[in-house]
Amino acid sequence: MENEKEFNKLVGRKLASIRCxxxxxxxxxxxxxxxxxxxxxxxxxxxxxxSFQGVYLLCKYYNYPVSKLITMVDNKFTMQNSEIED
Incomplete structure (x- = not known):
C-alpha cells in the first residue's frame, strides 16, 4: 500500500511538472x-x-507520450525502492 502511494505521488509530481x-x-x-x-x-x-483515461487525456493535451511518462516514473520508483533495500 505504501508503494502505491509513493507511485501515485511520483505520477502526480511529473504531471504537475509538465503542466508548469x-x-x-x-x-x-x-x-x-x-x-x-x-x-x-x-x-x-x-x-x-x-485513472489511465485521465493520464491519457493529460498526456494527449500536453503532447507528451504516455510511455515516456510511465517509463520515467517507473525508473524513479525502482531507483527509490532499490536504495531502500540496499
Missing part, C-alpha cells in the same frame, strides 16, 4: 482537456490514483 513547464494553470488545463479541477488537484498531489 507549459505555463498552464490547473483551470486552463481542466477546461481545455475536459477533466475536473478536483481530479487534477488530487492527481498532482498524489492523494488519488490517476
Amino acid at each position: 513547464e507549459m505555463g498552464k494553470t490547473r483551470s486552463e488545463v481542466c477546461k481545455e482537456a475536459g477533466i475536473t479541477i478536483s481530479c487534477l488537484f488530487h492527481w498532482e498531489k498524489g492523494d488519488m490514483k490517476a
